[in-house]
Amino acid sequence: MKLFVQIPCLDEAGTLPLVLATIPRRVEGFDSVEILVVDDGSTDGTAEVARRLGVRHVVRHPSTLGLARSFRDGVDYALAHGADVVVNTDGDNQYPSERIGDLVAPIVAGQADIVVADRQTATIEHFSPFKKRMQRLGSRVVSAAAGVELPDAASGFRAYSRGALLRLNVVTQFSYTMETIIQAGNKRLRIASLPITTNAKTRESRLFSNIWQHMGRSGRAIVRSWIMFRPHLVFLTLGALFFVAAAVPAVRFLVFLAQGDAGGHVQSLVFAGAMLVGALLCLALLVIADLQRTNRTLVEEALERVKELQYGPRRVVLDGVPDGVPDAVPGGVAPSATDRVPDHVPGEQDAPA
Numbered sequence: 001m002k003l004f005v006q007i008p009c010l011d012e013a014g015t016l017p018l019v020l021a022t023i024p025r026r027v028e029g030f031d032s033v034e035i036l037v038v039d040d041g042s043t044d045g046t047a048e049v050a051r052r053l054g055v056r057h058v059v060r061h062p063s064t065l066g067l068a069r070s071f072r073d074g075v076d077y078a079l080a081h082g083a084d085v086v087v088n089t090d091g092d093n094q095y096p097s098e099r100i101g102d103l104v105a106p107i108v109a110g111q112a113d114i115v116v117a118d119r120q121t122a123t124i125e126h127f128s129p130f131k132k133r134m135q136r137l138g139s140r141v142v143s144a145a146a147g148v149e150l151p152d153a154a155s156g157f158r159a160y161s162r163g164a165l166l167r168l169n170v171v172t173q174f175s176y177t178m179e180t181i182i183q184a185g186n187k188r189l190r191i192a193s194l195p196i197t198t199n200a201k202t203r204e205s206r207l208f209s210n211i212w213q214h215m216g217r218s219g220r221a222i223v224r225s226w227i228m229f230r231p232h233l234v235f236l237t238l239g240a241l242f243f244v245a246a247a248v249p250a251v252r253f254l255v256f257l258a259q260g261d262a263g264g265h266v267q268s269l270v271f272a273g274a275m276l277v278g279a280l281l282c283l284a285l286l287v288i289a290d291l292q293r294t295n296r297t298l299v300e301e302a303l304e305r306v307k308e309l310q311y312g313p314r315r316v317v318l319d320g321v322p323d324g325v326p327d328a329v330p331g332g333v334a335p336s337a338t339d340r341v342p343d344h345v346p347g348e349q350d351a352p353a
Contacts, residue, residue: 001108003027004057004078005087005100006036008070012091013044019089020053022097029108034081037091038074040064046091057081071176075165079311087159093199095157103159103194112192113164114184116150117157119198126201138218142178145226146185150193153181154218157196164189166307169300172221182225228296231289239282246275 005023009016020035027033036057037050041064050058059077061070071088078086085104089095095117106112121127121135135154142153154177160168168183170176184191227234250272256265 001030001084002082003030003033003085003087003100003104004036004081004083005033005089005097006038006071006074006078007089007091008038008040008067008074009042009046009050009091010040010064011042011044011046013042013046013049015093016046016049016091017053018093019091019097020050020055023089024098024100027101027104029104030085034078034083036074036078038070038077040066040070066173068170068172068176068179072170075160079162079165079307082312084162085159086162086165087157089157094201096196096199099194099196100159103157106192106194107159107161111190113161113189114180114191115159116152116181116191116193117155117196118150118152118193119155119157120195121152124198134215138178138215138222141222142181145182145222145230146191148181148185148191150181150191152193153178166304166311167300169303172224175218175221178218178221179225182222182229186229227289228293231286231293235282235286235289239279239286242275242279242282246272246279248272249275 007016007019012019016037023033023035025033034057035055036059037047037055039047039050039058039060041061047058047060057077059073061073074088075086085107087100087103089097089100099117103115103117106115121132124132127135135152139150139153143150146153156177158177160180164184167187167189168180170179172179181191249268253265253268253272256268
């Protein structure tokens, strides 16, 4: 069993040593712990700092591509190099890396596919009351979309099993955190939560410039995920609202018509007709979204099989024997994880050992 701890970084040369110093080199249930730094176009020498501190796995983007792309490229690299579990943490030393063992324990025990750290945002001193309320609201919306109960859906300190990563596909350009949770919940993956206490704040977030920008981008990602996975709920709700908006003026017009005074109230009938057209459009969009959801399901199943061919099948330990690895092969030697993956991933680079 191999554990990869990936650290997406953007100009984290000052805080990266703090993160690396607290990552455990031995974790129960794993034969090895590998550290992967994903440098998203840093200009302060973050990649060089990582190599100088002994990090063997470094993926560097020539320009800043965003957190979602950094996460996706890191996952691809880790899977290609035989990862059974991938832990994601931040390069600003926000999360307690010494809790990695606790974070992966439910996956090792076979009790969860994904574990998300709960930062207990209500207790974080530098969070304003407004930000705390928005965090709670956002987590509730994401939990409802995913069909699971998560107190901190925006937390970036989380662990994924190999099987979960083969089934998840990040398509957003902003942040993977909420999208992967909504996907996982709708794909019936098991998601657990682990309460943690965050470290002291070292800098302002570089993912967004203010809370309103974060809310706007997160809101778009959540709405997109809702439409992708629960189109019936979205479009039936909109259709019902349009229908009610059409029914009220229509009934008003009929009342005046019955009283013989309909001539001056034609505008109610026009408005009702427009709202009824909106309701019918929602039903049409529902049919299209449902067909697209069916196509997306087929495409994702094909992608999962492609990933298994590219990275090797998922390996779950059953009675001490990794599932997906042959019990015996000619010559009596089972292939290792690295035997089934390419030595190099295009566009990525290893630092010298």
